Amino acid sequence: MRTSIATVSLSGSLTEKLTAASRAGFDGVEIFENDLLASPLRPEEIRARCGGLGLGIDLYQPMRDIEAVPEEEFARNLRRARHKFELMRRLGVDTVLVCSSVSPLAVDDDALAAEQLSRLADLAQGFGIRVAYEALAWGRHVSTYDHAWHVVETADHPALGTCLDSFHILSRGTDPKGIEDIPGEKIFFLQLADAPLLAMDVLQWSRHYRCFPGQGGFDVAGLVRHVLRAGYAGPLSLEVFNDVFRQAEAGPTAVDAQRSLLVLQEAVGLADLPAPVVPTGVAFAELVTPDAEPVSEVLGALGFTRAARHRSKPVDLWQAGEARVLVNTGPAARREGTGLAAIGLESPDPAGAARRAEALLAPVLPRRRASEDAPLDAVAAPDGTELFFCATGRPQQPDWRCDFKDVEHAGPATGGVRRIDHLALVQPWHHFDEATLFHRSVLGLSAQESVDVADPYGLLRSRAVTDADGSVRIALTVGAAPADDTVHAQHIALATDDVVAAARRYREAGGLLLPMPANYYDDLAARFEFSEGELEAYRELGILYDRDRYGEFRHCYTRTVGRVFFELVQRDGGYRGYGAQNAPVRLAAQHAARRLTGG
Numbered sequence: 001m002r003t004s005i006a007t008v009s010l011s012g013s014l015t016e017k018l019t020a021a022s023r024a025g026f027d028g029v030e031i032f033e034n035d036l037l038a039s040p041l042r043p044e045e046i047r048a049r050c051g052g053l054g055l056g057i058d059l060y061q062p063m064r065d066i067e068a069v070p071e072e073e074f075a076r077n078l079r080r081a082r083h084k085f086e087l088m089r090r091l092g093v094d095t096v097l098v099c100s101s102v103s104p105l106a107v108d109d110d111a112l113a114a115e116q117l118s119r120l121a122d123l124a125q126g127f128g129i130r131v132a133y134e135a136l137a138w139g140r141h142v143s144t145y146d147h148a149w150h151v152v153e154t155a156d157h158p159a160l161g162t163c164l165d166s167f168h169i170l171s172r173g174t175d176p177k178g179i180e181d182i183p184g185e186k187i188f189f190l191q192l193a194d195a196p197l198l199a200m201d202v203l204q205w206s207r208h209y210r211c212f213p214g215q216g217g218f219d220v221a222g223l224v225r226h227v228l229r230a231g232y233a234g235p236l237s238l239e240v241f242n243d244v245f246r247q248a249e250a251g252p253t254a255v256d257a258q259r260s261l262l263v264l265q266e267a268v269g270l271a272d273l274p275a276p277v278v279p280t281g282v283a284f285a286e287l288v289t290p291d292a293e294p295v296s297e298v299l300g301a302l303g304f305t306r307a308a309r310h311r312s313k314p315v316d317l318w319q320a321g322e323a324r325v326l327v328n329t330g331p332a333a334r335r336e337g338t339g340l341a342a343i344g345l346e347s348p349d350p351a352g353a354a355r356r357a358e359a360l361l362a363p364v365l366p367r368r369r370a371s372e373d374a375p376l377d378a379v380a381a382p383d384g385t386e387l388f389f390c391a392t393g394r395p396q397q398p399d400w401r402c403d404f405k406d407v408e409h410a411g412p413a414t415g416g417v418r419r420i421d422h423l424a425l426v427q428p429w430h431h432f433d434e435a436t437l438f439h440r441s442v443l444g445l446s447a448q449e450s451v452d453v454a455d456p457y458g459l460l461r462s463r464a465v466t467d468a469d470g471s472v473r474i475a476l477t478v479g480a481a482p483a484d485d486t487v488h489a490q491h492i493a494l495a496t497d498d499v500v501a502a503a504r505r506y507r508e509a510g511g512l513l514l515p516m517p518a519n520y521y522d523d524l525a526a527r528f529e530f531s532e533g534e535l536e537a538y539r540e541l542g543i544l545y546d547r548d549r550y551g552e553f554r555h556c557y558t559r560t561v562g563r564v565f566f567e568l569v570q571r572d573g574g575y576r577g578y579g580a581q582n583a584p585v586r587l588a589a590q591h592a593a594r595r596l597t598g599g
């Protein structure tokens with residue numbers, strides 16, 4: 001189906017918006033009046049610009065406060081409309097959106113509304129224009145889609161139809177099933193937006209918090225199914241008012257928008273994308289660093305051994321149990337200090353996973369390995385993290401480790417680390433919703449509830465994406481403000497069966513654990529009963545404790561190197577979380593440690 005996006009959904013000048021929409025593959029745009037008013041381009045130039053970019057102008061919007069008003073007011077409205085229809089002729093657009101009146105002059109009289117909209121449609125028809133009447137959720141007298149349709153049906157004019165907007169319908173909790181009773185050809189336009197489920201004034205909710213389908217809590221796909229069953233054949237158009245997207249770069253936002261429509265079309269059976277290939281584990285995490293020494297020290301103390309070295313690149317493979325960490329000091333590595341640059345995802349079908357990612361507009365990365373290297377399909381996540389789809393130790397698949405040769409005399413791992421439990425990635429502030437949708441749709445992971453975590457100097461939002469059995473867990477976090485991107489560190493959490501023993505060994509090997517305040521342990525003593533000596537061990541080592549419906553969680557932290565630190569975790573009895581309850585204490589401890597070391 002044709003895809004379209006309202007210019008209000010993107011940041012920048014009208015030309016920047018149009019360029020971004022075109023590059024992201026949209027077929028058309030809705031021109032929002034304010035974008036036109038603010039543009040130095042004449043309507044004919046806008047039309048030509050759109051044409052050159054391969055974009056149709058599918059809708060001009062909005063016209064407000066037209067209907068159910070006293071006659072002399074309506075005469076003024078018709079005069080205004082005539083001006084707009086002349087403008088639309090110059091733009092080459094044949095559908096105008098009229099939203100239900102919020103004017104104090106409007107009266108609660110459906111017959112009058114129908115009669116006046118019919119006269120407006122008469123005027124429009126002379127210009128070859130169609131009028132699409134939309135119920136705003138906060139409309140003064142018409143605020144539901146079925147009411148708007150009733151008015152349109154009463155008017156019974158060929159140039160008058162309705163515009164459905166998923167936000168207005170779903171925010172009011174109206175049952176969208178009744179959409180199927182509207183003849184498809186009378187649905188002149190369909191606007192799509194999702195939103196997080198918030199208890200707030202609906203106008204504020206709409207103007208500030210809309211997001212792309214799949215990023216909020218509405219069943220947008222369910223609504224679209226009803227609209228398709230009604231016989232609608234027009235564009236799927238995104239209309240998203242969002243404070244964050246207004247500030248983000250238009251290019252990535254438009255790609256995020258197009259991805260959300262692809263996923264939506266897949267969900268309703270309109271698009272046939274390569275099936276998701278859900279990763280089954282974390283094959284490796286790759287750190288880039290200008291200086292391997294500090295990272296090696298921490299890894300060594302955690303019981304990792306340097307197991308292998310890349311045949312042609314300055315990359316070491318450190319291993320403990322099934323946990324693998326690549327340390328890359330190569331010139332190609334980003335020189336932003338030490339950080340987590342790539343994740344190897346164990347994939348049952350690496351090529352299939354890459355095909356899906358590509359179909360969902362993930363940037364495919366050039367193979368950065370030498371020609372003799374194992375094929376590694378990689379894409380970039382929205383935060384720039386490189387995701388490799390790979391196979392480890394499977395006879396039918398090329399093994400990514402054949403790029404590496406074993407280092408002799410590598411001793412056995414000793415620290416009790418079994419595997420990578422999870423990875424925590426700090427997301428660019430403007431692209432948090434995009435990141436969640438990306439990981440869900442591209443990787444086929446499921447998103448857990450979003451949690452807020454207090455930081456001494458702000459608030460973090462964190463949302464985990466996981467596979468069904470927790471073999472792959474990625475915690476996506478974002479700060480409260482754009483500048484927080486650089487303050488918070490990524491981390492690699494390592495699973496162990498006995499965190500007390502692992503923490504002791506790490507400390508005895510010279511590792512530094514992040515100390516936790518005594519008050520925290522006093523509180524733990526009040527909340528839980530521990531066995532003899534247990535709490536004392538936690539206090540001594542800086543181990544944090546949490547419990548959920550399913551099990552228990554014990555965890556502690558290494559010092560931070562550059563932008564990354566490690567966590568040792570012991571997950572028992574099916575505990576599902578990440579110790580969010582303890583995160584404020586950990587963040588405060590990290591701030592304190594940074595002040596002490598100045599780093």
Ligand SMILES: O=C(O)c1ccc(O)c(O)c1
Binds near residue numbers: 097136239
């Ligand atoms: O917030 C508004 O005013 C507004 C305008 C036009 C629309 O299509 C809409 O859904 C909302």
Ligand SMILES: [Mg+2]
Binds near residue numbers: 134165191239
């Ligand atoms: Mg709308």
